[in-house]
Amino acid sequence: MSGDEPVPGSGDAAVQAAASRAAVTGGRNLPQFDDLPIPADTANLRSGPSLHDACLALLPLVGVWRGEGEVVYPTIDGPFRYGQQITFAHDGRxxxxxxxxxxxxxxxxxxxxxxxxxxxxxxxxxDDTIEVLLTHNTGIVELYYGKPRNQTSWEISTDAVVRTATAKDVTAAQRLYGIVNNGDLAYVEERAMVGQPLQPHTSAHLKRIVG
Known part of the structure; x- marks a missing residue:
């Protein structure tokens, strides 16, 4: 190994890995409408409006992420594999x-x-609290509260769960998101539903494809 090569696991190696990823993902963004009269959403910090200062603690999340995960629960036959794409974008607010x-x-x-x-x-x-509002296609709306655990991980838990008359009986959930393995996004989720206590339900490991 030459003196110019970064040591695996070092800060220099992480910077070099990030630069290599950016060469592929840094030029990509969400589809844009040229005639939109207001700032468009952007998932790429290199283009569009500047990230609001209030969102700086969430900056590592901005992007589009894609990968695979696993779903388990006592009431289903499993585990099952799933693919997933997650988008974190902003419009300057x-x-x-x-x-x-x-x-x-x-x-x-x-x-x-x-x-x-x-x-x-x-x-x-x-005060560093994060309010998260999520609406699911299954008829469930969740209000989470949480805080950053450090600069690259965030933990949130439900304060309220509202569901339609036809939705599954969900009573609580909590999630932990983190940037891992030279810049990938991973998360684990626990859920209490259909009479079961809070326990592991889904987890995934996603790679950046935009930003």
Whole structure:
């Protein structure tokens, strides 16, 4: 190894890995409408409006992420694999827009069908509290509160869960998100639903594809 090569696991190695990823993802962004009269959402910090200062603690999340996860629960046959894409974007105001789409995978990685969708907003507050509002395609609306655990991980738990008459009985949830493995996004989620106590439900490991 020459003296100019970064040591694996060092800060220099992490910077070099980030630069390599950016060469691929740094030029990509969300689809844009040229005639939109207001700032468009951006998932790329290199373009569009500047990130609001209130969102700086959430800066590492901004981007589009895609990968695979696993879903388990006592009331389902499993575990099952799923693919997922998560978007954290902003329009210059003091919140992040969030969207997640998932699809079930077979044992060979082929798509079986579309699965869960959710959309909402992450609203950081002056005392470092994060308010998260999520709406699910299954008829559930959740209000989470949380805080950063450090500069690259965030933990949130439900304060309230509202559901339609036809939705599954969900009573609580909590999630932990973190930037891991040279810049990937990972999360774990626990849920209390259909009469079961709070316990592991989903987890995923996603790679940046935009930003």
């Amino acid at each position: 003091p919140f992040l827009y969030y969207e997640a789409r998932a699809w079930l995978l077979d044992e060979n990685g082929g798509v079986i069908r579309q699965a869960a969708r959710e959309t909402g907003f992450w609203r950081p507050q002056p």
